[in-house]
Structures are given as structure tokens and as C-alpha cells.
Amino acid sequence: MSVGVERVVKFLRDNDNYCILCHKNLDGDTLGGAYALFYALLEIGKKSKVQVMGKEHMEKFDFLYPKSGCELSFDVENFITVDVADLMLLDENFRDKAFSLCIDHHDSNKIPARLKFVDHERAAACELIYLILKELGVNLNKNILNCLYTGICTDTGCFKFSNVTPLTHKIAAELIEKGADFSSINFYMFDNKTRARLQLEKEIISNLEYYFNGRCALVFVTQQIINNVNATKEDCADIAYIPACVHGVCVAITAKQEQEYCYKISVRARNGYSANIFCRRFGGGGHEAAAGCMVNGNIGLVREKLICALKEEFLF
Ligand SMILES: [Mn+2]
Structure with missing residues (x-):
């Protein structure tokens, strides 16, 4: 109350x-x-x-x-x-x-x-x-x-x-x-952006994966990518909006590697899809349009878990 x-x-x-x-x-x-x-x-x-x-x-x-x-x-x-x-x-x-x-x-x-x-x-x-x-x-x-x-x-x-x-x-x-x-x-x-931030955006754009007729976009931002472009923590802020601005995408997922087998997931959703409900499946939460959670595993396993949850939650 x-x-x-x-x-x-x-x-x-x-x-x-x-x-x-x-x-x-x-x-x-x-x-x-x-x-x-x-x-x-x-x-x-x-x-x-x-x-x-x-x-x-x-x-x-x-x-x-x-x-x-x-x-x-x-x-x-x-x-x-x-x-x-x-x-x-x-x-x-x-x-x-x-x-x-x-x-x-x-x-x-x-x-x-x-x-x-x-x-x-x-x-x-x-x-x-x-x-x-x-x-x-x-x-x-x-x-x-x-x-x-x-x-x-x-x-x-x-x-x-x-x-x-x-x-x-x-x-x-x-x-x-x-x-x-x-x-x-x-x-x-x-x-205003640093050069490292622009390089990071370039990497994110070239690594975008699309699913379900382009309604979902997913990107993995690994420590290797971050190190290669020399991005600071500040350079990595708010990267989740990048996959979300692609035409036709309703659910955008950014998976940033935190540890070898641990990814921080940021979800952006629109058109009636709830980022909050999606992230709660993994113990996270947030708002309808923007939410987050953590998912463990290597890239392959994390991708599988996310796609499986997208199918179940949104009936894609
Ligand atoms: Mn706030």
C-alpha cells in the first residue's frame, strides 16, 4: 500500500x-x-x-x-x-x-x-x-x-x-x-557516444539473429566482443534498445555475458507483448516494455532456453 x-x-x-x-x-x-x-x-x-x-x-x-x-x-x-x-x-x-x-x-x-x-x-x-x-x-x-x-x-x-x-x-x-x-x-x-561505443553498436548490429518471421531479435554480446572494441561498462549501458528498433520486431532480447556461463538478459517488448511476464519465467522482472533477468549456460543453451520460452509464453 x-x-x-x-x-x-x-x-x-x-x-x-x-x-x-x-x-x-x-x-x-x-x-x-x-x-x-x-x-x-x-x-x-x-x-x-x-x-x-x-x-x-x-x-x-x-x-x-x-x-x-x-x-x-x-x-x-x-x-x-x-x-x-x-x-x-x-x-x-x-x-x-x-x-x-x-x-x-x-x-x-x-x-x-x-x-x-x-x-x-x-x-x-x-x-x-x-x-x-x-x-x-x-x-x-x-x-x-x-x-x-x-x-x-x-x-x-x-x-x-x-x-x-x-x-x-x-x-x-x-x-x-x-x-x-x-x-x-x-x-x-x-x-554523444565514444568511439568504442560506436564500434560496439556495429558489432551488435552484425550479430543480430532473427526468429519467428522477424518478430523477435536476439543478440549475444560476449566478453570477447566487449574486450575487442575496448568498451567500458558505461559504453555497454542501454544497448538493449538496438535490437528493439528493427522494423517488425516485437520482442528484442540482448544477452550480455557476465561470466563464462552466465548471461544478463535485457528484454524490450511492444505491441501487447510483456517483457515483464517473459522475464519472470527466469526469476527476473521489470516493466511491460522493458525487463531483465539472468540465464545460465553457454551461448547454445541460453539461446535454446530463450527461444523455448518465447514459444511457450507468446505462442509464436
Ligand atoms: Mn526508474
């Missing part, structure tokens, strides 16, 4: 010393949402810090971080998760914390928090953060504007995914009106 936004604001006003947790596989929504909340708490005189999992770092998100000096030292009293659907998306040493507040937009949310502000109809956790900050009545300064805009544009694929609602555009319009650097943010989030 989700609480109302007034309850969230009461909690934030009545307490202090927050640690805001982002999810693993850092993205613009979890980081932008966490820092928007951080900057807002700073505005109302509360102490907080943002905790990124492991040593995850993506250069393109560097502008979201505060300039040194506004990080205060304090003993954490309250843990808040932003955009985190599952405890497995937190580092082990954070999984057993008592979570005071969970802010999320995943249908599959399983975080055992005292207060849950969860709405799967919101395109991004940053939409929920926006609603909280409006209710809190803080001035949306430049840092907050850019953080919220980044979360919303990245989680909606630049306002193109089916999760976009009229509210998404209304919020974005207000952020732009107040001075969010939308044009530069969109360029760095979507158009």
Missing part, C-alpha cells in the same frame, strides 16, 4: 540525517532522483547523503553530483531508497537496513520499507520526487531541475517510451520553464 505524498512530506519534515540509496547498475533516474531529494533536503536545512552502490560511476552523470563542500558529516538515522525495486539491487551491506521510506515506480517493488511511496503508473521515480518536492514547497533550483529532468528523460527514452503520460510532459514543461538545461542534457544522454 502506498502512502500519500502528504505523509511522505510529514516524514521528511519530522526527521533528519538521511541516507538516500541508489540501485546497482546506476542510471539517470535513481541518481537524478536521489540527488534532487538531496538538494531539496539541503534547502530545508536537513542533512543527507546519497549512497551509490559499489564504486559505480558514469562520467555522463558527473554534472548531477554536488560540488564538494555541501556534503556534511552526520550519523545516518533514516534510509530512503529511490527507484530501487528489489533488495538484490542494493549492496549486501545495505540489504538488512531498516528502510524508513521507499520511493519507486516499479510494479515489482519488494522493498520492506516503513513508508512506501510507490506508483507504477509514473514513468520515472523522478516524477514521484517532483510531486514530493512540490508538496514540500521547496524552490526548484538549477541542480534540482537538472536532476529531475535527467531522471525523466532517461527513463522515458527521451519521452518516447509507452510509460510517458500527460503528467510526464507537464512536469518536464515546468522543469524547462524554470531553467533545466534540457537541450544539453538530451545531447549528453542520447546522442
Whole structure:
């Protein structure tokens, strides 16, 4: 059961010393949402810090971080998760914390928090953060504007995914009106690419496999491919959209090798096919249009498992 936004604001006003947790596989929504909340708490005189999992770092998100000096030292009293659907998306040493507040937009949310502000109809956790900050009545300064805009544009694929609602555009319009650097943010989030990334895209395109009259596309991205083109972890982000943009493809699967016999599967689906339902067969999940799971085996076995599941689930 989700609480109302007034309850969230009461909690934030009545307490202090927050640690805001982002999810693993850092993205613009979890980081932008966490820092928007951080900057807002700073505005109302509360102490907080943002905790990124492991040593995850993506250069393109560097502008979201505060300039040194506004990080205060304090003993954490309250843990808040932003955009985190599952405890497995937190580092082990954070999984057993008592979570005071969970802010999320995943249908599959399983975080055992005292207060849950969860709405799967919101395109991004940053939409929920926006609603909280409006209710809190803080001035949306430049840092907050850019953080919220980044979360919303990245989680909606630049306002193109089916999760976009009229509210998404209304919020974005207000952020732009107040001075969010939308044009530069969109360029760095979507158009600017390293040479290694372009080489990786070339490899992905040449390794695409098509099934079921071209309704499914599948690609294996092995460690060998990644090493050959010298791609960093950041270069490998968001590759799942590539097979999904092929004409006629309704279900697109990207299988990225994590270990010798373990593949991280990212599914993109359209036209009534559910990526979430497909991934749940393998113990994963996500949204209707985008979901993920892990599948073990060598390439041959993983391919067989995926194709078999496609047949069973979607009656191809
Ligand atoms: Mn999100």
C-alpha cells in the first residue's frame, strides 16, 4: 500500500540525517532522483547523503553530483531508497537496513520499507520526487531541475517510451520553464557516444539473429566482443534498445555475458507483448516494455532456453 505524498512530506519534515540509496547498475533516474531529494533536503536545512552502490560511476552523470563542500558529516538515522525495486539491487551491506521510506515506480517493488511511496503508473521515480518536492514547497533550483529532468528523460527514452503520460510532459514543461538545461542534457544522454561505443553498436548490429518471421531479435554480446572494441561498462549501458528498433520486431532480447556461463538478459517488448511476464519465467522482472533477468549456460543453451520460452509464453 502506498502512502500519500502528504505523509511522505510529514516524514521528511519530522526527521533528519538521511541516507538516500541508489540501485546497482546506476542510471539517470535513481541518481537524478536521489540527488534532487538531496538538494531539496539541503534547502530545508536537513542533512543527507546519497549512497551509490559499489564504486559505480558514469562520467555522463558527473554534472548531477554536488560540488564538494555541501556534503556534511552526520550519523545516518533514516534510509530512503529511490527507484530501487528489489533488495538484490542494493549492496549486501545495505540489504538488512531498516528502510524508513521507499520511493519507486516499479510494479515489482519488494522493498520492506516503513513508508512506501510507490506508483507504477509514473514513468520515472523522478516524477514521484517532483510531486514530493512540490508538496514540500521547496524552490526548484538549477541542480534540482537538472536532476529531475535527467531522471525523466532517461527513463522515458527521451519521452518516447509507452510509460510517458500527460503528467510526464507537464512536469518536464515546468522543469524547462524554470531553467533545466534540457537541450544539453538530451545531447549528453542520447546522442554523444565514444568511439568504442560506436564500434560496439556495429558489432551488435552484425550479430543480430532473427526468429519467428522477424518478430523477435536476439543478440549475444560476449566478453570477447566487449574486450575487442575496448568498451567500458558505461559504453555497454542501454544497448538493449538496438535490437528493439528493427522494423517488425516485437520482442528484442540482448544477452550480455557476465561470466563464462552466465548471461544478463535485457528484454524490450511492444505491441501487447510483456517483457515483464517473459522475464519472470527466469526469476527476473521489470516493466511491460522493458525487463531483465539472468540465464545460465553457454551461448547454445541460453539461446535454446530463450527461444523455448518465447514459444511457450507468446505462442509464436
Ligand atoms: Mn526508474
